[in-house]
Amino acid sequence: MISRLAIVLGICVAVEAFADQYDETRRRAQCAQVEMAEALGEPVSPTEKKACEALPKKPVPLPQKKKEEPFSDVREEQVPQLKEVQEKPKRLRPDWIQGKPAEGDVIYGVGIVQKNEVSEARRLLVAMQRALAQIGAQIEAQVVSQSKSLEAEFGMREQTGKKTKDTSIGFTSLSDATRLVVTQSLEDARLVDTWEDPEAGTFYALVALDMGKVAQKQQAIVSSVLEALTQATQRAAQALTSGEFSQGLLLDLLDALDYADAMGRTKLGKKVKHEWQAQYKDLAKMAKKLAGCLRVEGKVSDGVLTFSVFCGNTPIRDGRFQWTITGGLVDLPSVLTTNSEGKGKVEVGDVFGAETVKVALMHDVSESRGAWIVKGLSPSSDAVLALRATSRLNAKVNLAAPELSGKGLDAIKDAIRVWASRRWGAQIVDGDARVTINCAVNLGSKAEVYGKVSVPVEVTVSVVGPRGTLFETTQRQAGLADTEVMAKEEAVKRAVTLIQSL
Incomplete structure (x- = not known):
């Protein structure tokens, strides 16, 4: 043995x-x-x-289209596929009923199901699960009992907590062994044999688990x-x-x-x-x-913006760039692009502002699954285009707030005026204007929340220029108070705060 x-x-x-x-x-x-x-x-x-x-x-190969990885989590529904193995015809009691010793990297377990303990359709699955649990217990007992004697011989390293330390091989606890062997390695389990006692009706299943395959998968x-x-x-x-x-x-x-x-x-x-x-x-x-490595050069001439984007002195080819603006509003496409030489050209509509409007470019990484890694990066100071304003931003306001009146309506109007002036230097006018600020404030139905009344509010603001929408956003909040009237008042206050924070 x-x-x-x-x-x-x-x-x-x-x-x-x-x-x-x-x-x-x-x-x-x-x-x-x-x-x-x-x-x-x-x-x-x-x-x-x-x-x-x-x-x-x-040589570095070109990126390949991603394929489904073979080493993802094992799903529970993979276990029943073992039922496809045909049970053996009735025969003499096999030797492995009392247990089968390991052979190299292969460890065996025997699962036992008593007669009428479960339905006949489930007995193979239950026997498999019990055999795997037995395998997990074997490995835990074997490795823990030998860990101290092996520690000096094997200098394997295990990542633990705040630092890396020398230790014996893994599987140093029952929980680790069980998670690794039983839970993670179901697809490596192999049904070797089955036997049913013709007299007692007890069902046995011999299962093998190749630990070498587990090591292969990890590496x-x-x-x-x-x-x-x-x-x-x-x-x-x-x-x-x-x-x-x-x-x-x-x-x-x-x-x-x-x-x-x-x-x-x-x-x-x-x-x-x-x-x-x-x-x-x-x-x-x-x-x-690398995502923050942006330098932009450009100018506007005859209503056309020509620009080049670099990382240091290296042109960034075939790029897509989002942009943010300070000091005014610019009528530009939502995404700017560069060609195979790192250059771009786009028509510019009105540049609304007091004097100079700054447009900051950032990489558009929305098509990457890893976009979250660089989320929240601020634009580089070198990635800013300074555009001379062509006209001051005069805007009229269209306000739609059917549930509001009096002080609530006046508070929303004042919030829009302050916000437009602070963010873009806009002056609100009553007559015709080249820019329109649309604001819709809608109160929802009340709801009982832990003995109080909640009233939701939705605020939608859009800024529309001669060639289309320049800015648009929708924000939601809720007012919470003891009564419906007070909750609506609180919801209006929340709406004002939302507008001021845009």
Whole structure:
């Protein structure tokens, strides 16, 4: 019979066998960070740079269309597919009924279901589940009993809490072993044999679990994530260095970071995400710096804005850019684009303001799954176009507030006047104007909330110029008070606050 120590050693060997396969990928990931840092003008250690220069260069493939990952969470409905295995015809009592010893990396468990304990349709599934629980208990007992004796021999590292420390191999608690083996590895379980006692009616199922496959999956996840991060980083860094940077490379890098984050949330990924966390955090910082690396040059002539967008001195090709404005309003498309040379041209309508209106550009990363990584970044001071105002912003107000009157209506009008003046330097007029501010305030039906009355309010504001809508937003709040009248008054106050904060 194979000893418990042999089982643990077998698991260790399986892990070590696959560790070497992604060592090179890890080194390439680290060197990709060095290359990106250098391209962004950050200081780089001469020692690290020299070590990376000695690493053989590999061509970086173009990004491929994402496929469904094979190592995502195991779904419960995958277990019943084992029912397809045909139960054995009645025969003599097999030897494995009393338990079957491990064979290499393969561990066995026997699940037992008594006669009439469950329906015949469910007995195979229940036996499988009990066999898997037995396997989990075996591994916990085997590894914990050997952990102290193995600690000195195996210098494997485990990420724990605030720091990394030397420890014995994983599976050091029943909860860890159960989560890894029973919950996470159902698809690796294999039904080997079944037998029903012809006299007692007891049903037995022999199940095998290959721990080598678990180790393979963990290493495959690490390699996959590191490779994705490495390739996206190398493509972006090389493009910056060569002066041929397109915005799509930033989106690829954000997609790779999102992929790493998603893989780290899977059940198997949670166990090994510490293997790429350092690279992930460094690359996320670089992605934010790359997203903020914008410099814009441009001018308006004869109603046409011509502009160029750079990261440093490198043109940003085939880009899409959102914009924000201060000091006035500009009649521009919601997204500005650059061509294959990093240049753009667009017709400009009226530029409303007192003197100078500032337009700040930011990367439009909405098409990337990793857009959340750079969410909230402020525009760079170098990404601002200063446009001379062509006319002062005079606007009239159309207010639709059927439930309001008197002081409530006056409060909304004053809030719009103050907001338009503060944000755009607008002057509200009663007669004709080139710009119209539409404001709709709607109170909803009352509702009882913990003994009080709640009245919801919705505020929609749009600013319309000669060529269409220049600004539009909808905000919602609610007033809460002891009575319906007081709740409506509170809702109007909330509406005023919403307008002032736009």
